Amino acid sequence: MFRILAERFRQKYRTAGYPRTDPTLPARYLGVPRLRAVDCGSCTACARVCPAGAIAPRPEGGPQLDMGRCLFCGACRDVCPQEAIAFSRDHRVAAFNREDLLVTPEKPFAGIGTPQRDYGLYRRSLSLREVSAAGCNACEADTNVLGTLTYDLGRFGIGFAASPRHADGVLVTGPVSRNMRAALLDTYAAVAEPKIVIAVGACAVSGGLFQPSPECGDGVPAHLPMDLFVPGCPPSPWSILDALLALSGRNKR
Numbered sequence: 001m002f003r004i005l006a007e008r009f010r011q012k013y014r015t016a017g018y019p020r021t022d023p024t025l026p027a028r029y030l031g032v033p034r035l036r037a038v039d040c041g042s043c044t045a046c047a048r049v050c051p052a053g054a055i056a057p058r059p060e061g062g063p064q065l066d067m068g069r070c071l072f073c074g075a076c077r078d079v080c081p082q083e084a085i086a087f088s089r090d091h092r093v094a095a096f097n098r099e100d101l102l103v104t105p106e107k108p109f110a111g112i113g114t115p116q117r118d119y120g121l122y123r124r125s126l127s128l129r130e131v132s133a134a135g136c137n138a139c140e141a142d143t144n145v146l147g148t149l150t151y152d153l154g155r156f157g158i159g160f161a162a163s164p165r166h167a168d169g170v171l172v173t174g175p176v177s178r179n180m181r182a183a184l185l186d187t188y189a190a191v192a193e194p195k196i197v198i199a200v201g202a203c204a205v206s207g208g209l210f211q212p213s214p215e216c217g218d219g220v221p222a223h224l225p226m227d228l229f230v231p232g233c234p235p236s237p238w239s240i241l242d243a244l245l246a247l248s249g250r251n252k253r
Contacts, residue, residue, distance in 0.1 A: 015152045019245060023091065023238040030072045030087035037062040037105035038084040046076035046085060052202065052209055052233075055085075058104075067093060067101040067109065068205040071233040094230045094243035101205070101231055112246050116227060121194070122168055122248045126158045128198070129167035129191065133184050134216070135174030138234040139201035143173065145237050158244055164188075169196030169227070172220050175203035175210040181221065188224060196227040196247070200240060205229050 016023060025031075040057035047056055054069035055076050062084050063076075077085040084105075095101050096113045103109045132140050146153040153159065161167040164187045176184055188197065199220045202208035210216040220226060230243045 014149050015155070016150050018151075018238065018241065019250075025089060025091060025236070025238070029089060029091070029236065030074050031090040032088045032093055032109050033065055033067065033070065033072075033103060034086045034088055034108065035062050035065060035103060035105040036082075036084040036086075038082045040082075040084075043081065045079045045081065049075045049079050051075070052211075062105040064102065064104045066206070067095075067103060067231045068098060068229060069202055069208065069211075070231060071202060071209070072231075073233075091236050091238045092242050093232060093235065093239050094228060094246065096228060098205070098226065098229055101229060112243070115247070119196070119227075119247050119249060122196075123250065124157050125168075126156075126244065126248050127161045127167045128158075128169055128171045129161050129164040129187060130171045130173065131180075131184050131187050133172055133174035133180040133204070134177035134210075135201070135203060139173035139203070139232075142234045142237045143171065143200060143240060146241055151237055151241055153241065153244075156245060156248070156250055158248065164190035165192070167191050167195075169198065171198045171200055172204045173200050175207050175213075175216040176219055176221065177210075178215050181217075185221070185224075197224050198228040198230065198243070198247070199226060200230045201235060202231055202233045205231050208233060 044057055046063055052069045052071050055063050055065045057063050094112050096115050100113045170188055199205045204219045207216055207218045228243055228247050230240055
């Protein structure tokens with residue numbers, strides 16, 4: 001017993017102080033993109049190198065980037081001859097509206113935006129049923145890690161339910177393949193009203209790398225009322241946590 005207490009004292013408090021303190025991000029982390037207005041002319045280098053078709057040059061005004069499709073790999077930044085593309089260290093990449101993820105030099109990403117409705121009901125408790133709709137397990141891993149000691153998602157009253165009947169909404173990862181579409185719709189239907197839908201990762205937001213495949217669509221079916229989009233491939237756990245706290249109104253510092 002005394003050895004256990006001594007070890008606990010030695011390890012001290014391990015849970016991060018987020019959102020009161022900023023998270024520690026890896027040196028290679030790429031966050032919110034920053035675009036500069038340039039004359040692209042006939043240059044299409046960024047579009048040719050982008051594996052997800054997320055960026056398109058414009059003859060005047062600089063490139064246009066869809067964060068919902070972006071993998072945040074930095075390839076476009078590396079090949080741009082005019083250095084018009086940069087990525088910040090900002091992990092707050094989520095948005096309530098899909099249109100806010102489309103950025104240009106004159107319309108930079110302005111943050112999560114305005115909620116589509118009042119989410120005050122989930123301020124003290126938010127239970128989600130996660131649906132891995134043909135994901136590669138990267139987004140799933142970064143969602144699951146939120147339950148570990150460092151993030152401790154439960155301290156915010158947020159958790160994952162084993163049944164959609166016990167959940168307030170669904171959190172979707174993966175491109176929603178043809179085989180998983182019915183399962184996702186059935187899960188959504190089993191959640192009691194009012195309910196929310198959250199898309200985590202480029203695949204769920206837009207189809208990602210799998211969007212051209214006839215087995216996948218554009219991510220979460222368009223007829224489902226979406227509440228929150230968390231782009232990335234995969235999003236950082238801090239990005240997912242920040243998005244969930246923003247939805248529940250608990251991301252204030």
